[in-house]
Amino acid sequence: MKIVIVGGVAAGASAATKARRVNEEAEIVILEKGPYVSFANCGLPYYVGGEIQKRESLILVSPELFKKRFNIDVRINHEVTDIDPQGKTVTVKAAGETVKETYDKLILAPGSEPIIPPLPGVDLPQVHAVFTVPDVEKITENIQEGLKSAVIVGGGFIGLETAEALLKRGLVTTLVEKMPQLIPNFDPEFSLPLESHLKDMGLRICLGNSLQAILGDGKVEEVILEDGTRIKTEMVILAIGAKPRLDLARKAGLAVGTAGGVVADATMLTSDPDIYAAGDIVESVHLVSGKKVRIPLAGSANKQGRIAGANAAGGKLLFKGVMGSAIIKVGELTAARTGLSEKEARELGMNCYVSYTPSHDHATYYPEARRMIIKIVVEEHTGRVLGAQGVGWKGVDKRIDALAVAVYANLSVLDLEHLDLPYAPPFASAKDPAIMAGMVAANILRGDVRHVTPAQLKEMLEKEEVTVVDVRTPAENEKGSVKGALNLPLDELRQRYRELDSRKKIVLYCGVGYRSYVAYRFLKQKGYDVYNLSGGYSGYMMSMQ
Ligand code: FAD
Numbered sequence: 065m066k067i068v069i070v071g072g073v074a075a076g077a078s079a080a081t082k083a084r085r086v087n088e089e090a091e092i093v094i095l096e097k098g099p100y101v102s103f104a105n106c107g108l109p110y111y112v113g114g115e116i117q118k119r120e121s122l123i124l125v126s127p128e129l130f131k132k133r134f135n136i137d138v139r140i141n142h143e144v145t146d147i148d149p150q151g152k153t154v155t156v157k158a159a160g161e162t163v164k165e166t167y168d169k170l171i172l173a174p175g176s177e178p179i180i181p182p183l184p185g186v187d188l189p190q191v192h193a194v195f196t197v198p199d200v201e202k203i204t205e206n207i208q209e210g211l212k213s214a215v216i217v218g219g220g221f222i223g224l225e226t227a228e229a230l231l232k233r234g235l236v237t238t239l240v241e242k243m244p245q246l247i248p249n250f251d252p253e254f255s256l257p258l259e260s261h262l263k264d265m266g267l268r269i270c271l272g273n274s275l276q277a278i279l280g281d282g283k284v285e286e287v288i289l290e291d292g293t294r295i296k297t298e299m300v301i302l303a304i305g306a307k308p309r310l311d312l313a314r315k316a317g318l319a320v321g322t323a324g325g326v327v328a329d330a331t332m333l334t335s336d337p338d339i340y341a342a343g344d345i346v347e348s349v350h351l352v353s354g355k356k357v358r359i360p361l362a363g364s365a366n367k368q369g370r371i372a373g374a375n376a377a378g379g380k381l382l383f384k385g386v387m388g389s390a391i392i393k394v395g396e397l398t399a400a401r402t403g404l405s406e407k408e409a410r411e412l413g414m415n416c417y418v419s420y421t422p423s424h425d426h427a428t429y430y431p432e433a434r435r436m437i438i439k440i441v442v443e444e445h446t447g448r449v450l451g452a453q454g455v456g457w458k459g460v461d462k463r464i465d466a467l468a469v470a471v472y473a474n475l476s477v478l479d480l481e482h483l484d485l486p487y488a489p490p491f492a493s494a495k496d497p498a499i500m501a502g503m504v505a506a507n508i509l510r511g512d513v514r515h516v517t518p519a520q521l522k523e524m525l526e527k528e529e530v531t532v533v534d535v536r537t538p539a540e541n542e543k544g545s546v547k548g549a550l551n552l553p554l555d556e557l558r559q560r561y562r563e564l565d566s567r568k569k570i571v572l573y574c575g576v577g578y579r580s581y582v583a584y585r586f587l588k589q590k591g592y593d594v595y596n597l598s599g600g601y602s603g604y605m606m607s608m609q
Contacts, residue, residue: 066091067376068154068167070144070312072101074362075343076173077125078369079376083171084134087377092136093165095156097143100197101127106362108200109222112207113229122197144174147316149336169338169376172313172326173369176306176344176360185278185287190299194226195306203301207233211298214238215287217275218303219246221392224258226301227267228395238268238295240275240287242304247392250453251405251439253518253607257455258394265395275300306360308345323347325358330382332372340376342368349385352403352450352471353412359388389468396457400464403451403471406441415444418517419508420599420606421501422576423493425459430489434458437599437606438501440467440477447476447509452501455606463498470498477505504577504598513584515598518607521546521571530569535583536601546573546597546604554579557586566592573597573604 067083069076072094080094094101102125110116127138139158146155153164178193180186190211192203207230214230216223219241230237239262241248245255246262246269259269270289278300279286287295308325319327319335325347332340343365347358364386371381391400409416418441424433436456443450452467454460470480480502487494495503507513516524524530525548532549534541541551552560554574564570570592572580577600587594597604 065089065168065377066093066166067169067171067373068165069094069171069173069373070154071173071175071343072096072138072140073103073105073175074173074365075175075369075372076171077102078366079171079173079340079342079373080130080136081134082370082373083377084136086374086379090377092134094130094136094138095142095144095154095165096138096140098196098198099140101125101130101138101140103197105195108194108197109225109229111200112194112203112226113232119197119201144312147312147339149316149339152338167338169340171369171372171376172318172334172339172341172345173343173365173372174309174312174345175365176308178302179305179307180302181275181304183275183277185280185284185300186302188278188280188282188284188300190280190284191278191302192299193302194222203299206299207235212236213297214299214301215240215275215295215297216301216303217241218305219243219269219271220248220303220305221390223301223303224262224392224394226303227262228265228393230301231265231267235299236268237266238270238297240270240273240289242272242274244272246271247399249388249390249405250399250401251407253439254399254453254455256606258397258399261395261397306344308358308360310345313341313345321347321356323356323358325356328368328383330384331375331380332368332383333375340372342372348383350404351385351387353408353414355412357386357388359386361386361388361390363389387468387471389464391461391464397455398457398460399453399455400460401451401453402464402468403449404441405451405453406439409441409450414450416441416450417444417505417508418442418598419501419505419515420517420577420603421497421504422599422602423495423497423500425456425497426491427489427493432458435602436460436463436497437603438463438467438497439599440501440505442477442505442509447478447506449475449477449480449502449505454497459492459497463496463501466496466498467501477502477509481506507581513581514595516571516595517598518604521597521604524569524571530571531565532571532573533564533583534574534601535572535580536574540575544605545601549573554583557583561587561590561592564592569593569595571595571597574600576600576602 213236344360389402434457574580
């Protein structure tokens with residue numbers, strides 16, 4: 065049995081080592097067109113920023129170690145240019161020669177390639193992608209040569225991570241993003257805390273604008289944006305996305321699906337009985353929507369590679385699907401998501417509501433507690449958790465981890481209330497932020513509280529049909545409040561509630577939504593038409609800045 069693997073990084077390397085663990089007798093060959101296998105593409109921005117200091121740290125397993133430990137034949141600088149599925153051979157180009165390699169089972173894991181727009185100036189030597197070890201070596205060489213400024217095009221994960229890296233290296237850095245928000249795979253309000261933190265770190269941000277041309281005589285000197293803005297710069301980083309490398313799959317006649325990826329079944333087998341595929345090139349089932357999607361991330365690439373490797377070698381493993389769980393560190397902030405965002409759920413026509421819950425990462429009486437905001441997307445009537453997003457300074461990762469398990473397991477917000485998560489003051493609160501988010505959403509589901517989101521409040525205010533009441537203390541109110549809101553502190557409400565017009569809708573808010581919930585329950589029982597502002601003033605500020 066001979067297993068040939070095309071591409072030797074996330075999916076390819078996982079496939080090879082798993083195949084070996086399943087089958088000691090198989091001949092296993094990795095053909096990799098680049099100079100490295102098993103390198104840490106996710107670590108590349110941190111090499112630019114200097115957190116990862118040695119280039120060798122990015123290389124996880126060398127060809128020699130693959131041979132010694134796993135008896136896997138790794139051939140770097142070997143590009144597969146064609147597949148003959150009938151003859152079961154691949155054509156390989158290496159060192160100017162072209163040879164054929166036979167296979168019994170083929171695993172395709174060639175990943176993606178960065179999108180380079182066909183714009184004037186993209187060929188200039190200081191224009192880079194952040195995709196391979198040679199890419200980041202060129203960027204660091206440019207920095208060592210003394211370049212002092214950069215424009216990053218693209219405000220997704222790679223663009224933001226690289227922006228932070230270049231700021232750390234002291235470059236005057238401008239980020240240009242075509243969409244009106246950063247991290248476009250999150251709901252828009254999650255962009256705002258990141259924008260403000262990145263601006264504090266010195267990043268210049270141009271949203272809703274795109275690159276039109278890069279100017280320079282033999283070297284980068286200036287960029288021109290769609291609206292005519294000109295920015296002087298010495299380097300340009302293109303981080304506008306990646307496209308799957310489908311050329312080989314197409315040449316082999318493999319089925320490509322509606323989501324733009326190679327079609328593979330749960331065993332990762334393609335439409336050809338001897339060709340498996342894994343990683344960025346395949347499309348998968350979204351575990352929440354049931355739709356086919358292509359979400360190119362390292363976690364699924366590694367899992368799919370492992371499954372393809374096992375099955376090609378004679379095993380039987382199944383891949384279930386993806387949920388789009390992702391996380392990013394931006395300066396000291398973390399943003400993370402799992403499942404569907406509100407935008408995605410609504411585009412799919414799913415009946416859902418959302419709730420925002422600000423809470424601290426650990427007990428506030430223990431030093432250095434910091435606030436985070438969790439937004440959960442909940443299916444109407446059933447309460448199923450469709451997705452969650454969080455942003456904050458600390459502990460966002462473990463809450464979105466917990467909520468990812470809830471989404472995977474089809475739990476409802478009524479289950480979240482009962483999660484038994486570990487607690488001690490340095491780590492959490494007795495009601496953990498994930499549990500708290502569940503309680504708030506469960507209160508809505510049960511009808512214990514009617515809520516409005518900041519976006520809904522904005523709409524209501526435009527129609528001027530509502531009294532907004534801030535139930536915080538006057539001192540808190542003075543520091544900032546919703547325009548036109550009355551200040552009626554919770555502790556005075558029992559004496560003063562008759563001041564409120566019972567014929568009007570009343571939206572209550574406090575700092576995070578808890579005191580206003582107490583006020584809500586009181587006023588509701590007094591017959592008032594009340595709503596609680598989801599996420600309180602914190603959520604409002606996050607959404608309205
Ligand atoms: P890759 O890991 O890209 O490997 C494909 C390999 O195939 C490449 O080495 C390529 O040279 C080789 N190849 C291509 N064509 C051929 C051919 N014809 N013949 C031979 N070899 C070929 N994901 C996360 O989940 N979290 C992160 O933090 C994260 N950060 C990232 C940061 C950066 C800068 C980048 C670029 C990606 C990041 N990703 C992250 C995405 C993640 O790295 C990819 O989803 C994952 O590596 C895809 O795995 P893959 O095996 O499909 O492709």
